[in-house]
Amino acid sequence: MQGLKPKNKAKSLIITALFNTIIALVLTFMVMEKQDFFDVFMISQFIGLSICVFVSIAFEVTEQKENKWMALGIFLGLFSGIFSGALLSWIFLAFFRDVDFGYFLKNIFSSVFIFGIVFGVPIIYFFASKEKLIESEKQIQKEKIKRLTVEKEAAMTTLRILQAQIEPHFLFNTLANVISLFEIDMEKAKQMLIDFNEYLRISLQRTRQEMITLKQELDLIRQYLEIFKIRMGNRLSYTINDRTDMSELAFPPLIIQPLVENSIKYGIEPKLEGGTISIDCRIEEDNLSIMISDTGKGLDEDANQAGIGINNVSQRLENIYGSQASLMLKQNHPTGIKAMIKIPL
């Protein structure tokens, strides 16, 4: 917390003095009609300003301290303010009005004291709200930083989408296959180049978009899996089922693909006999529900490597949909992993 600046201190004193004047006017003309305005005015100023001074000192002294010390400081500040204000009032009254100390203590002090308590609290409140203001400025600063972070994140996402889709291993392995296929099976080589071309076309087209459609995403996944099918032969099979009837549904990229990639990389490729990937999209109540399951070797050994992509997907869902979307990962029976995504419609 930051203490009040000198300029602010002067301002606080002026505001307190004005506040005191209003109280004096109210007291003189509406409450204690027999009193002289000047006396009430002076006493109001003594009490009010001393409370203001002492409480602001208390705030300064305790601002780095914990709450209980702050409360104690303010409490002490309030009472010191009242007592020194009362003392000043008595000196004033003794000097100008010949009031002796005994009379002051008996007849005036109690009302001065109550006056101090009743009007000291608003003064403290005034200070406290100043402190709060500083806090809320900090909050605004924080929000600004947050917004900038979000913008940076968006740029990074575009980059990541590109990197994920045209990941070097995928690229080199695919080209290695095409080159080999030229030697052994021209037809297959041609098919693979067509698939790869289609994959690149869809990929590049959409990196500039925050949202694509579910159909586009599934088309891309199909191309991706077709390429892997040529590479892995009968070790890989897949099914894609879209039961949503909403193929134009807006859908963020880089949600399904990283999970499919994980399934291949950590589930099916390392398994001797290979396996199957199934992608199933359906509408459930007000959610789009997507299940990506594989019959691979599960996540026991490579959980940390696979976890990078999974955490990214989870984070991405949260950034886009807040708490309304979810990603759940389960063991598939008898083997493999089942990822379930829920996205609000």
Place this chain on the structure above:
Amino acid sequence: MKPITAIIADDEENLRMGISVLLERLWPELTILGQAQNGIEALSLIEQERPDIAFLDIKMPGMTGVEVAKKISGICKIVFITAYDHFAVQAFESEAVDYILKPVTQNRLEKTLIRLKGQLEAQDDSLNFDLKMKKIIQVLENKEIPDYLRLIKVKTGSELRFIPVSQVLYFKAEDKYTIVQTATNEFLIKTPIKDLENMLDPKQFWRVHRSSIVNIEKIKMIKRSFTNQMMVGFDQTDHTLPVSRSYEHLFKQM
């Protein structure tokens, strides 16, 4: 003279076939004794056929090419096949082991074969080979050191689930168990807080109490209670956790 023999091991059939076709063209006298589609097949094929040369893909299911090489040390010459991999290539270079980069092209293979033919005539130093493989395996394994825990394995009923750490709000010790708290669920695991602290990324997860670790990305606010206890509150929930006095300094100047 006895003909020179070889085997090819790669999990992708197209690549196996491709190399085989190229070898036939570039080195017609070479006899290919067989092909293997995973590490285990490769090992038994080599032990059975005892070829002069084995072309081994690195990344194969069952057993990696390097693991196979280590097991058969001395039986035959090894040529590794690898997709672009900075670490592997560096290891091969520094240990002077033969390798071909994917995509395997006629040019690349030709160069390797010339060198290989020279080596076959010279005496093999199989004593060094074991050491070389050990070093390479070390490099490849180090590269894959699991850094931080990214998925928490939990059992709910008969089901096994994996919770991404980014979804976790905090971990809290409770009797013999540790509670894994997400925005919507609570799971129990047996790993003690003390061990978790070392497994989680310290940039994201802070120990704030003897019994708890919090995900700082999920912290909504930090406040003090009337008893002056520092508390952290979390996104999407009204859960709060106390911060020990000795950990309070973590949140100063935040």
